[in-house]
Amino acid sequence: MTAELPPGLAIQKVDERIMTLNVGPQHPGSGHMRIIVQIDGDYIVACDPDPGYVHRGEEKMAEYRNYITNIPHLERPVIHDSCNVLYPYVLGVEELLGIEVPERAKYVRVICSELNRCIYTMYWLAIYGIFLGHSTMFMWPAGDRELLIDLMEKISGARVTHAHFVPGGVRNDLPPNFEEVCLRQVNYFEKRIKEYAAVFYDNPILISRTRDTGVLSREDAIRLGTTGSVLRASGVDYDLRQKEPYDVYEELDVHSNVMKEGDSYARSKVPWLDMMESCNIIRQALQKMPKSGSVRVKLKPNPKGKGLDSVYKRVESGRGSLGCHIVSDGKVEPYRLKLSVGSFRNLIALPYLLKGEKLGNMPSVYWSLNYWPVEADR
Amino acid sequence: MSSDTEAKTETKPAAKPAAKPAAKPAAKPAAKPAAKPAAKPVELPAFEKSISDKVVEKFGDKVEVEFVKENRVGIKAKREDVHDVAEFIRDGLNYDHVESVSGVDYPQDKEIEVVYHIGSYSDSSLAKQILVLSTRAQREENPLPGKDATKLPSLRDIFYSVEFHEREVFEMFGVYFNGHPDNRRLLLPEDWADLPPLRKDFAIKGR
Numbered sequence: 360m361t362a363e364l365p366p367g368l369a370i371q372k373v374d375e376r377i378m379t380l381n382v383g384p385q386h387p388g389s390g391h392m393r394i395i396v397q398i399d400g401d402y403i404v405a406c407d408p409d410p411g412y413v414h415r416g417e418e419k420m421a422e423y424r425n426y427i428t429n430i431p432h433l434e435r436p437v438i439h440d441s442c443n444v445l446y447p448y449v450l451g452v453e454e455l456l457g458i459e460v461p462e463r464a465k466y467v468r469v470i471c472s473e474l475n476r477c478i479y480t481m482y483w484l485a486i487y488g489i490f491l492g493h494s495t496m497f498m499w500p501a502g503d504r505e506l507l508i509d510l511m512e513k514i515s516g517a518r519v520t521h522a523h524f525v526p527g528g529v530r531n532d533l534p535p536n537f538e539e540v541c542l543r544q545v546n547y548f549e550k551r552i553k554e555y556a557a558v559f560y561d562n563p564i565l566i567s568r569t570r571d572t573g574v575l576s577r578e579d580a581i582r583l584g585t586t587g588s589v590l591r592a593s594g595v596d597y598d599l600r601q602k603e604p605y606d607v608y609e610e611l612d613v614h615s616n617v618m619k620e621g622d623s624y625a626r627s628k629v630p631w632l633d634m635m636e637s638c639n640i641i642r643q644a645l646q647k648m649p650k651s652g653s654v655r656v657k658l659k660p661n662p663k664g665k666g667l668d669s670v671y672k673r674v675e676s677g678r679g680s681l682g683c684h685i686v687s688d689g690k691v692e693p694y695r696l697k698l699s700v701g702s703f704r705n706l707i708a709l710p711y712l713l714k715g716e717k718l719g720n721m722p723s724v725y726w727s728l729n730y731w732p733v734e735a736d737r
Numbered sequence: 738m739s740s741d742t743e744a745k746t747e748t749k750p751a752a753k754p755a756a757k758p759a760a761k762p763a764a765k766p767a768a769k770p771a772a773k774p775a776a777k778p779v780e781l782p783a784f785e786k787s788i789s790d791k792v793v794e795k796f797g798d799k800v801e802v803e804f805v806k807e808n809r810v811g812i813k814a815k816r817e818d819v820h821d822v823a824e825f826i827r828d829g830l831n832y833d834h835v836e837s838v839s840g841v842d843y844p845q846d847k848e849i850e851v852v853y854h855i856g857s858y859s860d861s862s863l864a865k866q867i868l869v870l871s872t873r874a875q876r877e878e879n880p881l882p883g884k885d886a887t888k889l890p891s892l893r894d895i896f897y898s899v900e901f902h903e904r905e906v907f908e909m910f911g912v913y914f915n916g917h918p919d920n921r922r923l924l925l926p927e928d929w930a931d932l933p934p935l936r937k938d939f940a941i942k943g944r
Contacts, residue, residue: 410924671854680836682837699836703902
């Protein structure tokens with residue numbers, strides 16, 4: 360009887376001291392997922408994440424659409440980071456079809472991808488701020504990300520969900536005068552985010568709440584297979600833009616931010632440092648980009664792969680490594696498409712980190728995993 | 738991409754209306770990729786070849802090298818050997834985590850393939866590499882997830898990071914992992930009573 364009931368509802372024999380709490384799926388402290396926590400007084404003794412409330416079957420849908428019509432729906436898992444979500448898919452399709460991309464298009468992609476990384480991270484930071492009850496940190500990032508959203512709107516015509524990357528390049532060339540506007544906005548943006556240190560990252564209240572909570576050691580970060588900022592906050596220097604450079608990252612000077620502590624504070628600081636690195640990359644890319652030239656190789660209609668073939672491409676997204684495994688059987692649709700996303704990979708660390716934490720620390724630990732429920736569910 | 742000869746073979750079996758759009762652009766890109774097939778038969782990348790050689794040396798006929806590409810090595814193992822192969826990959830080759838586990842359904846072969854993408858953080862020479870370990874489980878026409886013959890050994894005791902990935906493959910394809918400590922649903926609703934949804938015979942309405 361008890362085995363048939365869903366988790367969280369099953370009657371379990373537990374110690375009288377232990378209480379089971381369902382945090383979410385509507386709770387503002389959980390995002391679109393449920394976290395089943397068992398507490399003893401104020402301390403968490405066990406935690407069971409239950410994602411899937413925003414599962415949309417992206418992978419199934421992809422099997423019914425051809426390689427071009429897959430573009431708009433595949434970026435839905437993270438609309439703020441849509442260029443980075445599409446990136447591995449586009450790279451994979453290019454390898455399947457054997458397309459060489461023009462040089463200028465590669466630079467445009469890098470710029471878009473870095474802008475998107477900042478847009479996503481600002482949104483994440485805003486929510487992290489409000490999770491900790493720091494409403495200034497909600498208002499500032501939410502406002503400052505508009506600077507970059509304006510840039511993306513100039514490039515692609517859409518504020519979010521740009522659908523700008525296509526196999527063979529990007530959809531449109533940059534608008535006239537873009538370089539100047541971009542440089543100005545990015546410089547101002549960088550100046551703004553540096554001011555966050557005084558109000559947020561050097562704030563003694565924040566530090567006392569997040570230091571030494573949810574500590575993930577270097578060995579465990581590797582063993583659990585975490586990725587992105589979670590991994591780098593635990594002292595593992597692994598950034599795919601450096602380790603497996605795609606497009607033109609090889610020609611740019613990319614510095615990866617690593618912290619040794621592995622606590623919530625380090626995990627929340629690494630994405631912020633990454634944004635400054637993104638500003639550096641954008642400036643370099645603007646300088647090195649060929650000033651003119653084609654940005655797209657036109658494909659024949661309904662492109663298809665060459666028989667049974669499979670590729671696995673990965674990029675560094677705002678939440679870590681994002682892989683796309685495409686199996687093609689020579690038809691116009693992918694035979695199977697699998698997105699391996701950073702959020703899903705980092706989720707495994709949540710029960711591990713929350714054990715023994717105070718319940719009040721749950722929001723800060725949870726959101727410091729740089730977790731995006733919609734992406735994890737796909 | 739498609740050279741002229743390839744384009745022709747493609748269009749032949751296709752229905753007539755499809756032949757038109759395929760034939761037109763084939764003329765244009767023919768010039769560019771013409772250089773590619775000529776450059777392709779270069780020998781396999783050396784470092785990747787050495788990895789696959791080590792696996793073959795250890796297991797001989799039990800494994801099959803599926804492909805050796807730049808930064809990617811594909812190894813196929815039978816379901817009874819996959820656990821040993823994975824153990825060797827961890828202890829002998831220094832791979833330490835699984836990035837992704839995907840299931841691929843092949844109804845015509847009556848098999849479901851499970852593909853592990855294995856990477857390494859601790860060995861910097863392997864930072865670029867992904868080892869693609871695949872194995873196949875028997876597929877049942879009327880699946881009873883967990884209770885039929887669609888079973889594979891779990892790699893969770895070797896790579897801790899597969900825990901949630903294998904749970905996802907179990908609910909989406911009905912492949913039960915023997916030895917997995919927590920074979921519950923993850924993303925699907927608890928009362929899901931239909932076929933495992935990523936199998937090919939689960940059709941989307943209207944398609």
